[in-house]
Amino acid sequence: xxxxxPRAPTSRPxxxxxxxxxxxxxxxxxxxxINECLxxxxxxxxxxxxxxxxxxxTPIAEKMRAAGVDYQCFQTTGKLDLAAIRRLAGTLKQWGxxxxxSHGYKADLYTLLAAKWTRTPVLTTVHGWTSENARxxxxxxxxxxxxxxxxxxxxxxxxxxxxxxxxxxxxxxxVVVHNGIRSAYRVEQAADQARAxxxxxxxxxxxxxxxxxxxxxxxEKDHRLFIxxxxxxxxxxxxxxFLIVGEGEQRDALVQxxxxxxxxxxxxLLGHRNDVPALYPAxxxxxxxxxxxxxxxxxxxxxxxxVPAVATTVGGVPEVIEHGRSGWLIxxxxxxxxxxxxxTLWRDPxxxxxxxxxxxxxxxxxxxxxxxxxxxxxLYQGAAAGTLH
Numbered sequence: 001x002x003x004x005x006p007r008a009p010t011s012r013p014x015x016x017x018x019x020x021x022x023x024x025x026x027x028x029x030x031x032x033x034i035n036e037c038l039x040x041x042x043x044x045x046x047x048x049x050x051x052x053x054x055x056x057x058t059p060i061a062e063k064m065r066a067a068g069v070d071y072q073c074f075q076t077t078g079k080l081d082l083a084a085i086r087r088l089a090g091t092l093k094q095w096g097x098x099x100x101x102s103h104g105y106k107a108d109l110y111t112l113l114a115a116k117w118t119r120t121p122v123l124t125t126v127h128g129w130t131s132e133n134a135r136x137x138x139x140x141x142x143x144x145x146x147x148x149x150x151x152x153x154x155x156x157x158x159x160x161x162x163x164x165x166x167x168x169x170x171x172x173x174x175v176v177v178h179n180g181i182r183s184a185y186r187v188e189q190a191a192d193q194a195r196a197x198x199x200x201x202x203x204x205x206x207x208x209x210x211x212x213x214x215x216x217x218x219x220e221k222d223h224r225l226f227i228x229x230x231x232x233x234x235x236x237x238x239x240x241x242f243l244i245v246g247e248g249e250q251r252d253a254l255v256q257x258x259x260x261x262x263x264x265x266x267x268x269l270l271g272h273r274n275d276v277p278a279l280y281p282a283x284x285x286x287x288x289x290x291x292x293x294x295x296x297x298x299x300x301x302x303x304x305x306x307v308p309a310v311a312t313t314v315g316g317v318p319e320v321i322e323h324g325r326s327g328w329l330i331x332x333x334x335x336x337x338x339x340x341x342x343x344t345l346w347r348d349p350x351x352x353x354x355x356x357x358x359x360x361x362x363x364x365x366x367x368x369x370x371x372x373x374x375x376x377x378x379l380y381q382g383a384a385a386g387t388l389h
Contacts, residue, residue, distance in 0.1 A: 016046040016098030017380055020088070022106040023051060025059040025272075027216060028179070028297040029103050029127045035182060037069045039373045046098070050091065052076045052084055052110055080109070088114040099383045103127065105143035112146055121383035125154040126164055128294020128315055130220045141167075148173065152379060152388050156295040157316025175379065178316065180372030181300045181363070191281065191306070198282035201275070202243070209240040209346045211285040211310075214276060214298045217248030222312075222333070224257060225289040229338045231261045237346060240266060245279070247272040280305035284352065285345055290314055291332050300367050303327070303359035308352060310341035320367065326358035 017040055019033045026034070033049060040047040048070035051060060056073040064071035076084045092100060092114060101123045102111035108124050115122035124147065129140045144167035147153045153169055155161040155176050164174055196206065204210060213226050223244060230242040244254065244267065251269065258267045273279065276298075286302040288311035295316030299309055303326070310328040311317050321327035328345065330337035345352045382388045 014044055014046065015040075015377075015380060015384060016095055018047070018092070018095060018098045018100045019049045020100060020102040020107040020111045021049065021051050022053060022104050023058075023060050024053060026063045028294075029125070030060060031297060032179065033103065034064065034067050034069055035369060036373065036376065038067065039369070040377070041068075043377070046070075046095075048072070050074055050088065052081075052106055079106075085110050085113050089117050092118045092120045097121075099123065099380045101125070101380075105139045105146075108143055108146050108150075112149055116149070121151050121386070121388075123152045123154060123379065123383060124150050125156065126160045126294070127156055128160060129163075129292060130218055131292055132219050144169070151383055154376075154379070157319055159315050159319070160294060177372055177375050177379075178319070178367060179295045179297055179300060180367050180369040181297055181304065182369045194281035198279050201279065202270075202282055204241060204282060207239075209237050210243065210283050211240070211287050211342055212243040212245060212279075212283045213287045213289065214245040214302075215290075215296065217244070217246050217250040217254065219250055220290060220292045221250075222289040222291050223250060223254050225333065225335060225338060226287055227254065227257050227261065227263065227267055228335055229287075229342060230263055230267050232335070232339045233343060234263070234266050236343065240346070242267045243270055243283070244268065245270045245273055245276060277301065277305070280307050283307045285310055285342060287338070287342070288312055288317065289338065293317060295320065300363050304363040306356040306360050308345065308355035308359050310338060310345070320362065322358070322362070326355060326362045328355075 021030060021033060023030050037047040037049060049064060051073045053073055054076055056075060061071065061073060074084045074087055088110060097118060097120045099121045100111055100115055102108045103125055111122060131137050131140060147164055147169040150173060153164055153174050155164055155174060156179050158176055161174050161176050165171055199206060213223060215221055217223060233240060258264060280302055286307050286309040288296060288299060288309055290312055293315035299311065299320060302309060308327050309321060310330060311321060312332045313329050314332055318329060321329055323329040328341035330341055
C-alpha cells in the first residue's frame, strides 16, 4: 500500500516551497528533498529545487527530473557568485515570496542573502558535518554563524541541536525533526524469496554471512575500520562477505588496503548502486563505522527492512538504536567492539532475528516519512504566516 500523504488544510491557500541545495548527486539530504517535493505536490502545494553548481550536467539533475521534481541548476563560478544570488532573489519574487529551505553551507549563504533581500521566510536544515579537512571545517564554522539569522533551523538529531546551540544559534530558532523514510519494505511471508533474489543480484550463495556498509566513500565514514574488521573476522568466518556500497574520494585508498590485507575474496567494492532497497534483504547486518554523522537515512532504511546495525555512537545514531535490543552500538574507532558486535550476531541467528524485529518496529513507530512530513508542513505554514517562534 502506498504511503499516506499529508494533505494541506483546505481552509488555507495553496503553499509554495522552494528547496535550495549545492550537490552533484543524490545522497541522504537530497533524497529527503526529493521526497518532500513529491509529498508537497501531492498535497496541492507548489514545490521545486534550485541547485547551485558549476555545471548542469550532473547525476542529480537526471535523478531529480526522473522523479518528476521541478528542478533548476543555477550555474555558479567561484565561492561567492553574486549573479547567482541575484538570480535567486529574482526567482523568489517571481514565485511570490515562497517559503525557502536551504541545505548545506553554500546554499545557506546564497539563500540567506537572497531571502533577506526579498523579505522571504527562510529555513535551513542541519544534516550533519563531515569535517573532512581544514577547508571544510572552515566552511562549517562559517555556516554555523549563518544559522542564527534563519527563521528556523531544523536539526536532524538532538546531538546536532546541541552543536547548533553551542555555536551561538538561539535556542528559540532550533527545532529537532528526525529524518523519516519511505521504503519498499517486504512483508514477512516474502522474506525468503526477497533474500534469494537479492543475493542472486550480488552473486552470493544462500547461507554465507554478509555485512554491508552503504554510503559515500569519504574519510569521515571510516571504511578502513570496516576493512580491518574483515581481516580480524575471516579466520572464524572464512565464507563471509563484506560489501562496500558507494563511491567517493577514498576508493583508491580502500582498494590498496584490501589488497595489502589479502582480502580481495572477502571484501567487495560494489560502487554506486541505484537499487540499494532491493539489496537490503541480502544483508545479515549493516555496519556504520562513521566518525561523524547526522542521522543516516541508510540506517533507517536497513532497519525497516529488518537488517540490524552495528553502528558507532555518533550524531543521531544513539537516538535510533537501543543497544542490545534493536542494534549494537560501538565507540568511534572501536575495532575490538566492531569485531565483537558482528561476530556475536553472526553466531546467534535467533538474537539477530530479535534485533531485526525490534529494528522494524522502531522505524515504523518513530521514523516514517509521513510523520516527519506533517511536522515540516506545519513549520512551512508557520513560516509563511510569520508565526514561527
